[in-house]
Amino acid sequence: KVLILDFGSQVTQLIARRVREAQVYCEIHPNDVSDDFIKAFMPKAIILSGSHASTYEDHELRAPAQVWQQGVPVLGICYGMQTMAVQLGGQVSWSDHREFGYAEVRAHGHTQLLSGIEDFATPEGHGMLKVWMSHGDKVSALPPGFKLMASTPSCPIAGMADESRHFYAVQFHPEVTHTLKGEAMLRRFVRDIAGCQGDWQMGSYIDEAVAKIREQVGDEEVILGLSGGVDSSVAAALIHRAIGDQLTCVFVDHGLLRLNEGDAVMEMFEGKLHAHVVRVDASELFLKELAGVTDPEQKRKIIGRLFVDVFKAEAEKLKAGDRGHKGAKWLAQGTIYPDVVESGGTKTKKATTIKSHHNVGGLPEQLGLKLLEPLRELFKDEVRALGVALGLPAEMVYRHPFPGPGLGVRILGEVKKEYADLLRRADAIFIEELRGWKDEATGKSWYELTSQAFTVFLPVKSVGVMGDGRTYDYVVALRAVQTSDFMTADWAELPYGLLKKVSGRIINEVRGINRVTYDVSSKPPATIEWE
Numbered sequence: 222k223v224l225i226l227d228f229g230s231q232v233t234q235l236i237a238r239r240v241r242e243a244q245v246y247c248e249i250h251p252n253d254v255s256d257d258f259i260k261a262f263m264p265k266a267i268i269l270s271g272s273h274a275s276t277y278e279d280h281e282l283r284a285p286a287q288v289w290q291q292g293v294p295v296l297g298i299c300y301g302m303q304t305m306a307v308q309l310g311g312q313v314s315w316s317d318h319r320e321f322g323y324a325e326v327r328a329h330g331h332t333q334l335l336s337g338i339e340d341f342a343t344p345e346g347h348g349m350l351k352v353w354m355s356h357g358d359k360v361s362a363l364p365p366g367f368k369l370m371a372s373t374p375s376c377p378i379a380g381m382a383d384e385s386r387h388f389y390a391v392q393f394h395p396e397v398t399h400t401l402k403g404e405a406m407l408r409r410f411v412r413d414i415a416g417c418q419g420d421w422q423m424g425s426y427i428d429e430a431v432a433k434i435r436e437q438v439g440d441e442e443v444i445l446g447l448s449g450g451v452d453s454s455v456a457a458a459l460i461h462r463a464i465g466d467q468l469t470c471v472f473v474d475h476g477l478l479r480l481n482e483g484d485a486v487m488e489m490f491e492g493k494l495h496a497h498v499v500r501v502d503a504s505e506l507f508l509k510e511l512a513g514v515t516d517p518e519q520k521r522k523i524i525g526r527l528f529v530d531v532f533k534a535e536a537e538k539l540k541a542g543d544r545g546h547k548g549a550k551w552l553a554q555g556t557i558y559p560d561v562v563e564s565g566g567t568k569t570k571k572a573t574t575i576k577s578h579h580n581v582g583g584l585p586e587q588l589g590l591k592l593l594e595p596l597r598e599l600f601k602d603e604v605r606a607l608g609v610a611l612g613l614p615a616e617m618v619y620r621h622p623f624p625g626p627g628l629g630v631r632i633l634g635e636v637k638k639e640y641a642d643l644l645r646r647a648d649a650i651f652i653e654e655l656r657g658w659k660d661e662a663t664g665k666s667w668y669e670l671t672s673q674a675f676t677v678f679l680p681v682k683s684v685g686v687m688g689d690g691r692t693y694d695y696v697v698a699l700r701a702v703q704t705s706d707f708m709t710a711d712w713a714e715l716p717y718g719l720l721k722k723v724s725g726r727i728i729n730e731v732r733g734i735n736r737v738t739y740d741v742s743s744k745p746p747a748t749i750e751w752e
């Protein structure tokens with residue numbers, strides 16, 4: 222296994238991810254672990270991460286001496302390279318001026334790490350790499366025994382190696398995707414240089430995660446808020462695998478779910494997995510509190526508040542130990558790594574709130590429960606792979622995101638049961654057709670080719686004609702977008718034939734809707750959801 226020592230970089234988890242992609246097991250630990258810890262860990266290789274910008278002033282951050290004595294390959298990245306240089310007798314020139322960004326690095330000599338790995342060659346035949354670099358502080362003199370491995374005009378020592386000891390270091394970041402060959406470099410390091418087998422898979426992750434959850438929780442009971450979304454579903458399936466009946470899922474049905482969604486969640490978790498699920502039908506309460514409210518932010522706040530109230534009331538009961546239970550001590554959440562970064566790691570704060578999101582942060586403290594977050598280190602696609610490995614249906618694991626406030630933000634203005642019922646039926650038709658309509662060029666369905674697709678209910682009526690009669694009914698809008706990060710998005714160029722079929726079916730099958738429109742706005746300036 223590989224030991225990653227974290228000096229506080231925001232992208233340390235990406236190093237772990239790349240190592241996992243090379244099918245090698247790794248663990249991240251703080252940079253100041255003891256020498257004994259390293260000996261006991263028995264790593265096959267050690268990777269030293271970069272560091273957060275603010276700790277650059279803290280030149281005292283060092284790797285434990287044992288790192289250099291363990292006799293295994295070491296890779297230093299960015300700050301990790303600098304500390305390697307300083308600790309092994311080289312020099313670093315510190316500066317308060319830093320540069321981030323794309324760079325082209327020339328690879329020197331033929332180190333095992335970079336040999337044969339290049340993005341292009343110069344006319345003189347030098348191998349060049351396209352990388353993501355951050356420097357300011359930089360290594361200015363090689364430590365004894367090291368040779369130059371890479372350089373750029375502004376960073377003459379951008380990589381160094383002592384191949385007799387298998388020590389390698391790079392100033393750039395191989396773990397980020399902007400470094401095109403980064404994955405290949407990390408793979409070369411852990412597989413070829415360190416000789417790790419490459420037999421680690423999601424299946425082994427399950428075993429490790431299960432063991433960890435059992436150790437953490439012991440014989441205590443756990444509550445989990447199940448929403449039917451990917452993250453909470455995978456967390457529930459994983460925790461259930463680990464502790465079975467010690468887990469109780471609470472599924473708050475706010476009445477703003479999609480067609481049959483609540484039943485499908487129950488069938489999967491109670492029916493198939495035999496997990497304890499408490500379904501709380503709170504739809505009447507939500508509809509009552511939303512009556513007469515038209516302002517989107519106010520609607521979001523009401524839904525968020527009620528959700529927390531209902532969940533808390535149920536959790537309090539479970540904590541007190543009803544239904545033959547002795548009382549829960551833990552609250553589990555499906556927090557994944559990007560959530561961790563978003564809620565604390567990053568320095569930037571959004572200047573204005575565009576939309577207030579459903580937020581259940583702070584609940585564990587309020588409830589006096591310990592927090593269990595088994596997906597905290599995983600990225601979304603890894604969570605999906607884990608879900609499949611746990612036996613969840615692909616349809617559930619690869620579904621589009623669904624916002625916490627549900628149909629509440631897809632019914633414009635006041636939320637009414639009548640509107641929700643119409644919307645649910647129209648939306649189900651749209652999604653069914655998207656799943657069924659294959660793109661010839663790629664063989665993929667349009668559900669797979671879009672990142673998010675749904676129907677929006679417009680509480681306005683328009684005139685139509687059906688048979689011999691006049692209709693005066695509601696309008697819906699179809700929305701389908703393509704995006705990689707949901708921060709910006711393009712409207713999807715759905716085939717006309719597909720749009721035609723969807724509109725025909727909705728108008729014929731959903732009495733009460735006589736007009737279907739397609740939303741051709743990109744984000745920005747529009748947002749993905751309409752409210």
Ligand code: XMP
Nearest residue numbers: 577578579622623624625626707748749750
């Ligand atoms: P917008 O509409 O801001 O949406 O472009 C970006 C993404 O966020 C989702 N979204 C939410 N997700 N709680 C959530 O969990 C919310 O309150 C919420 N509001 C928007 C939206 O569906 C899209 O994927």
